[in-house]
Amino acid sequence: MEAILETKQLSHIYSAGTPFERAALNCVDFTACRGEYLGIIGHTGSGKSTLIQHLNGLLKPTSGQVLYEGQDIWSDPKLTRQTRFNVGLVFQYPEYQLFEETVYKDIAFGPGNMGLDAKEIDRRVRQAAAFVGLRDDLLESSPFELSGGQKRRVAIAGVIAMEPKVLVLDEPTAGLDPVGVEDILGNIRDYHRAHNATIILVSHSMEEVARSVDRLVVVNDSVIPFHGTPQEVFCHGQELENMGLGVPQMTRVFNRLRAMGANVDASVYTIEQAKAAILKAKGGM
């Protein structure tokens, strides 16, 4: 597949040259392909937040490159700014960044900064609101009157309205109830399909990423120890445990079954796969 966003030997050191110097990324090679649904997992302090802030040029690499469609985003200031719109970044707890009087105006902030005309902005705002399931009558209300889950949707719509080719979301479901989690993940999938956009979902919940993503990148101790399809990654069960990440519950059950001597496939991570694997094992007996 064709790469849309890449990092080459990317390193980042915070507070370089002071006693508080701390390396957050160490020679990281990362690739996201066009139209791919990618998951990034890593626990707090692993460097995953630093990595995603490099992807849209919020942070400048200490060394190494960030390439968008093959071009170094730091080679030209105009390109750096353009990358902010091409690579949409939704931060953790994005509802805390809402500031406008109405939901409509808040969603229009990003497209407005892009310098689009009023008609195009209106189209994008309405479309983005529809994507995240906000009713039309909510658009004229104040974002501060909404519930927590609705605020989150408004904030995500604010980034989607810029129609980024790559959408990066940092823990978009943190602190939501189970129904809210499903809704948001569904909205993201819809955007992925409708625009053939690349999605990068950052999470520490294995269950959540395992269900959605095509490929999984693990970040630990400022490097990427391994990446691949969820099956491939979950084969490293023990290493993941050591990193404090763990594997989905289903994978753990099947690892235990194998340890007990049952002849089952250990790369299972959903209930459907588990059912199939057990039926297969039973049939084989």
Added chain:
Amino acid sequence: MALKDITLGQFFPGSSPLHRMDPRTKLIGITLYIVALFLAVSFVSYGAMFLVLALLIRISRIPLKSIVRGLKPVVFILIFTALLNILYTPGEHVLAKFWILTITLEGVRTAFFMVVRIMMLISATFLLTYTTSPILLTDGIESLLSPLKKLHVPVHELAMMMSIALRFIPTLIEETDKIMCAQRARGADFETGSLIRRAKALIPLLVPLFISAFRRADELAVAMECRCYHGGEGRTRLRQLKYHRLDRLTIALAIAMCAAIWTLGRFGL
């Protein structure tokens, strides 16, 4: 943008005698030092004050670099003060004259003393905040102001407000950093454009920041109430402030310094 690097009267933990001293001693000492600075009139007395300051910095083991860095923000005020004093002090010894401006020897002298005075004043107060943790500092202020309670001044409440404000400075800086990143990700531009444009660009930063500050204040109030906080009446402390020998000695020396500078002034030195 490295907002985290801002130092606001930052505390440098340490174990020098200056660190171990009672905060009240340091507060009284600094007040007396400032009084003495304003009593000083000549090179001799300024020199003495400078030696005292140098000695204190040496004892505190605070790197000189940090003190100099603290002076940077006031450079503009220093230059402004110096210019005003040079140009507007009348005197007999005229050094230069053009248009309506006259520069006199007296003016240069006053300007020099003024600048040195401000610099020493700021360095000394920096020494106080560098060697005293914010909590101890507010404890000291509360203790020193406690006689005012008789006049119904809410001393405890004022001290509590101050310590909470100090406690939240780093939190708010971090929050500002986060919101700034989030808005820049949506294409906000804080760095370029005219003054009005840049002031307007701050709205997406300030509104969420205020909302979050109010939210935090609310949460803190609830948390304090949950732990039965009901003001200063009958409240005991974990750390009791106590004067030691070093403190008594320091205060005596500070008073002696003031007296000495005043006496020097009487003799025109």
